[in-house]
Amino acid sequence: MYRLHGLYDWGSLVVHMALEEIGAPFEFVMHDPAQGDLTRPSYLALNPFGLVPVLETPDGPLFETAAILLYLADRHAALAPAPTAPERGAFLVWLAVVCQQLHPAVLQLIHPERLLGEEAQRAVADATHRRLLNICAKLDARAQQGDWWFSAAQPSILSLYIAMLLRWARGLPPYREHALSLADYPALQAMIQALELRAPIARVLAREGLSAATPNPLSAPLYEGS
Numbered sequence: 254m255y256r257l258h259g260l261y262d263w264g265s266l267v268v269h270m271a272l273e274e275i276g277a278p279f280e281f282v283m284h285d286p287a288q289g290d291l292t293r294p295s296y297l298a299l300n301p302f303g304l305v306p307v308l309e310t311p312d313g314p315l316f317e318t319a320a321i322l323l324y325l326a327d328r329h330a331a332l333a334p335a336p337t338a339p340e341r342g343a344f345l346v347w348l349a350v351v352c353q354q355l356h357p358a359v360l361q362l363i364h365p366e367r368l369l370g371e372e373a374q375r376a377v378a379d380a381t382h383r384r385l386l387n388i389c390a391k392l393d394a395r396a397q398q399g400d401w402w403f404s405a406a407q408p409s410i411l412s413l414y415i416a417m418l419l420r421w422a423r424g425l426p427p428y429r430e431h432a433l434s435l436a437d438y439p440a441l442q443a444m445i446q447a448l449e450l451r452a453p454i455a456r457v458l459a460r461e462g463l464s465a466a467t468p469n470p471l472s473a474p475l476y477e478g479s
């Protein structure tokens with residue numbers, strides 16, 4: 254059985270959704286950073302960077318979201334083009350865009366003070382917001398090409414990853430004018446709305462307490478910023 258380490262609505266959310274879609278048995282291990290859970294030696298032995306998610310697997314503990322997701326997709330032959338499929342290369346390109354460009358941009362948009370301190374946070378947030386809009390426009394243009402792994406047709410680790418990040422980009426920026434409007438990205442919006450209708454995803458959203466406040470916590474999350 255897998256053991257997923259995380260917190261509800263933190264980076265473990267996408268792995269939680271992937272595990273539920275695959276139907277693999279897992280246990281969710283909840284952590285409290287305020288109690289120092291992520292800096293304990295026992296946790297640092299799983300992930301030396303002290304971040305979530307971590308997935309304990311039969312092959313040892315894994316960290317870094319994209320690595321965990323690809324591991325699960327390959328091991329279960331689900332949620333991604335097979336390693337020998339002709340579209341595998343394009344899929345890997347866009348997975349890299351999401352983990353190396355979209356993920357850091359969203360984290361910086363919601364924590365702009367972390368880069369250069371509070372004095373510079375407004376400028377950092379404005380610049381990051383511009384960068385995020387550019388990344389989202391390119392993702393939407395690519396999604397319009399209609400490959401299954403980047404569409405409303407069926408879920409993939411790529412679409413699940415984007416759905417989590419855009420939920421945060423909508424709900425969590427400290428400056429309300431930076432909250433992402435998913436309607437500006439129709440292909441991504443359709444993809445995320447389709448995910449939300451799936452029973453495994455609905456189960457995870459309910460378990461993580463995200464559908465209690467709003468019926469569409471992925472496609473239309475509430476703004477929770479300040």
Ligand SMILES: N[C@@H](CCC(=O)N[C@@H](CS)C(=O)NCC(=O)O)C(=O)O
Pocket residue numbers: 263264265286291303304305306316317318319356360
């Ligand atoms: N590149 C990492 C980023 C992980 C990350 O930044 N995780 C955040 C939560 S979303 C975290 O654990 N932060 C710890 C903290 O803020 O104490 C990955 O993809 O797994």
